[in-house]
Amino acid sequence: MKGLKAVLQNAEKKVLGVSSEEVKIESYRLKGGEHDSISSLKELDEYEGELLAAGIDPEEKGRSGSFLQQDHSVVFAKSLIPGLEILSTEEAIKKHSWLDEYLWNIVPADKDIYTKEVAERPTQGYFLRAEKGTKITLPLQSCLFISKDRIRQNVHNIVIAEENSELNIITGCTVAHTVSEALHLGISEFYVKKNAKITFTMVHNWSGGVDVRPRSATLIEDNGVFISNYIFMTPVKSLQMYPTAICAGENSRASFQSIIYAHGNTNIDSGSRIVLQGKGSRGEIISRAIATDDARIIAKGDLVGEAENVRGHLECRGLMLSDSSMIESIPELKARRKNIDLSHEAAVGKIAEEEIRYLMARGFTEDEAVGMIIRGFLSIDIKGLPEGLARETKKMFDMTLEKVM
Amino acid sequence: MLEIQNLSVEVGGKRILNDLNLHIGEGEVHVLFGANGSGKTTLFLTILGFPGYNVVEGKIDFKGVDITEFNITDRVKLGMGVSFQHPPEIRGVKLGDVVEQLLERRGGGDAKALARKLNLSEEFLSRDLNLGFSGGEVKRSEILQLLAQNPDFFMFDEPDSGVDVENVELLGGITNEMLERDRRPSKRQKSALIISHIGYILNYIKADRAHVLLDGRIACSGMTEEIYNHILNEGFEGCVAKCGKEGVRCEF
Ligand SMILES: Nc1ncnc2c1ncn2[C@@H]1O[C@H](COP(=O)(O)OP(=O)(O)OP(=O)(O)O)[C@@H](O)[C@H]1O
Numbered sequence: 001m002k003g004l005k006a007v008l009q010n011a012e013k014k015v016l017g018v019s020s021e022e023v024k025i026e027s028y029r030l031k032g033g034e035h036d037s038i039s040s041l042k043e044l045d046e047y048e049g050e051l052l053a054a055g056i057d058p059e060e061k062g063r064s065g066s067f068l069q070q071d072h073s074v075v076f077a078k079s080l081i082p083g084l085e086i087l088s089t090e091e092a093i094k095k096h097s098w099l100d101e102y103l104w105n106i107v108p109a110d111k112d113i114y115t116k117e118v119a120e121r122p123t124q125g126y127f128l129r130a131e132k133g134t135k136i137t138l139p140l141q142s143c144l145f146i147s148k149d150r151i152r153q154n155v156h157n158i159v160i161a162e163e164n165s166e167l168n169i170i171t172g173c174t175v176a177h178t179v180s181e182a183l184h185l186g187i188s189e190f191y192v193k194k195n196a197k198i199t200f201t202m203v204h205n206w207s208g209g210v211d212v213r214p215r216s217a218t219l220i221e222d223n224g225v226f227i228s229n230y231i232f233m234t235p236v237k238s239l240q241m242y243p244t245a246i247c248a249g250e251n252s253r254a255s256f257q258s259i260i261y262a263h264g265n266t267n268i269d270s271g272s273r274i275v276l277q278g279k280g281s282r283g284e285i286i287s288r289a290i291a292t293d294d295a296r297i298i299a300k301g302d303l304v305g306e307a308e309n310v311r312g313h314l315e316c317r318g319l320m321l322s323d324s325s326m327i328e329s330i331p332e333l334k335a336r337r338k339n340i341d342l343s344h345e346a347a348v349g350k351i352a353e354e355e356i357r358y359l360m361a362r363g364f365t366e367d368e369a370v371g372m373i374i375r376g377f378l379s380i381d382i383k384g385l386p387e388g389l390a391r392e393t394k395k396m397f398d399m400t401l402e403k404v405m
Numbered sequence: 406m407l408e409i410q411n412l413s414v415e416v417g418g419k420r421i422l423n424d425l426n427l428h429i430g431e432g433e434v435h436v437l438f439g440a441n442g443s444g445k446t447t448l449f450l451t452i453l454g455f456p457g458y459n460v461v462e463g464k465i466d467f468k469g470v471d472i473t474e475f476n477i478t479d480r481v482k483l484g485m486g487v488s489f490q491h492p493p494e495i496r497g498v499k500l501g502d503v504v505e506q507l508l509e510r511r512g513g514g515d516a517k518a519l520a521r522k523l524n525l526s527e528e529f530l531s532r533d534l535n536l537g538f539s540g541g542e543v544k545r546s547e548i549l550q551l552l553a554q555n556p557d558f559f560m561f562d563e564p565d566s567g568v569d570v571e572n573v574e575l576l577g578g579i580t581n582e583m584l585e586r587d588r589r590p591s592k593r594q595k596s597a598l599i600i601s602h603i604g605y606i607l608n609y610i611k612a613d614r615a616h617v618l619l620d621g622r623i624a625c626s627g628m629t630e631e632i633y634n635h636i637l638n639e640g641f642e643g644c645v646a647k648c649g650k651e652g653v654r655c656e657f
Pocket residue numbers: 416417419421439440441442443444445446447448490602
């Protein structure tokens with residue numbers, strides 16, 4: 001497993017060269033974000049709106065468990081199903097001596113100033129694990145919540161689906177409306193073992209004063225499946241991320257789908273990378289980005305084929321709704337074997353007038369037509385989710401879209 | 406229903422329609438013939454109110470209201486419905502959702518049942534509008550939306566081009582029904598303008614009147630059969646030969 005490090009570091013270096021400007025980490029507080037544990041998520045009713053917006057159900061209806069970290073404290077962590085572990089990272093390290101092997105293994109600690117910061121001064125994070133053979137289709141919910149102004153949240157998350165297991169995760173990062181500035185650093189390392197499956201649906205519900213630097217990687221073994229869905233619709237000061245999935249095992253599969261609606265002064269530099277190292281492995285990256293107002297989006301995608309009979313497809317579509325916004329789409333394909341099939345489609349443009357007129361000719365007003373087209377543009381089929389979770393995700397998507405449009 | 410007077414239209418600074426007059430009464434179905442590039446689609450889009458189709462002279466009355474300055478939505482809300490010759494693809498907007506919304510506007514209805522009538526499957530309803538539709542499917546999807554909309558005045562731009570015989574028959578039958586052609590003439594309330602340069606669809610729809618568009622004006626008008634046969638025998642130019650090049654409108 002350690003051999004991967006070099007590959008990753010190499011790949012990362014190239015990307016970091018074009019990352020957006022660095023955040024002044026020290027200007028955010030590491031103290032003052034401590035909270036007592038709660039015995040029910042409903043105790044946070046003053047923040048109900050913020051939690052709901054991040055896909056968190058305070059009643060835990062239809063959930064297999066919940067995790068909630070408020071600022072620097074894990075205030076709630078509970079599994080409702082045998083074979084599912086939900087702990088704070090700190091506790092997990094105490095409990096499992098073997099966890100050492102999983103920490104800073106696929107995200108190098110010295111990758112950049114943010115990983116270094118989290119390695120030196122971690123403030124919790126979640127540990128989620130499905131034991132061998134445990135298939136948990138009911139989603140678990142986890143939430144990283146910022147409620148105090150000017151703090152920095154340095155979380156390190158570890159997610160493990162042991163052999164033949166399944167984990168479905170809804171995770172929301174959210175911020176109280178009273179927070180004017182904050183920094184979120186989030187390291188996530190995902191491990192999908194043989195024949196296991198993780199679906200990870202993440203909603204970012206930040207606000208205009210928050211800087212966000214997630215650093216995440218996934219390692220997928222033989223026949224493992226990793227599906228990531230990402231929804232971003234509220235403003236952020238800056239967000240920079242490049243999650244990477246390594247399909248190391250034979251016939252492993254990874255898929256990233258992201259929906260980004262950027263408005264205000266939002267500044268996003270986001271992409272996904274899949275490294276196809278296992279024979280017959282497959283990857284798919286689909287992104288939809290809408291920029292309006294003065295928002296700037298760099299949407300990247302990178303498929304690397306390093307083994308026989310691998311297949312990958314990348315699809316980046318961008319829609320511009322204002323003249324002062326910007327979308328830069330950067331798809332990359334890298335083939336390092338001959339028996340490889342990598343492809344990409346990328347398109348950036350404005351809404352076609354003829355599409356608006358066509359819908360107006362059915363009696364819709366111009367605004368209704370534009371709304372339908374935007375909604376349609378963003379509505380990618382979210383594949384691979386259990387039915388209940390797919391419905392939840394759709395609801396979450398509709399709710400957020402309703403709010404921004 | 407529709408009254409067009411002395412209509413001249415410019416597109417991209419170029420005059421396409423010239424002093425055109427057309428009257429379609431309640432319950433009447435008219436056919437518009439014309440060679441490629443004669444201005445049929447231009448007239449269609451002008452009646453519909455597409456921006457860029459500048460009315461430089463004349464006016465359009467619809468149901469007694471001067472709609473010359475109306476936008477598309479308002480014209481449609483007054484009771485107009487159209488099927489396009491080349492509709493655009495709209496990614497992510499499902500045909501079924503549009504049909505549902507059109508039905509809802511009229512107080513509800515069964516989208517699947519309508520689709521079945523047009524030989525379109527339930528799966529087809531979940532497809533993105535016009536994305537990868539075959540030529541025949543495009544036409545059927547257009548008619549499906551019209552069925553759901555149920556307007557008072559219909560315009561069809563080439564509903565029969567690129568459609569095989571079986572489908573023309575299917576579309577013809579349904580269009581007949583939509584236009585209440587099965588009723589006695591005095592009971593018909595639906596009106597239509599059917600644009601066609603081939604006229605296959607006329608084997609299934611008996612139109613009341615036909616017109617030939619030539620160089621942006623209506624060169625001749627008359628009984629559908631007569632005009633159609635004349636075109637078949639003598640071509641579009643034939644009616645000019647008969648009516649004279651500079652001739653004002655000429656009745657067959
Ligand atoms: N935007 C435009 N700018 C310039 N000329 C145009 C424009 N749109 C249409 N025209 C011209 O106007 C003329 C009439 O076009 P129109 O599409 O109305 O013809 P049509 O009768 O519908 O032809 P067809 O049978 O091929 O559908 C053509 O010469 C066409 O090139």
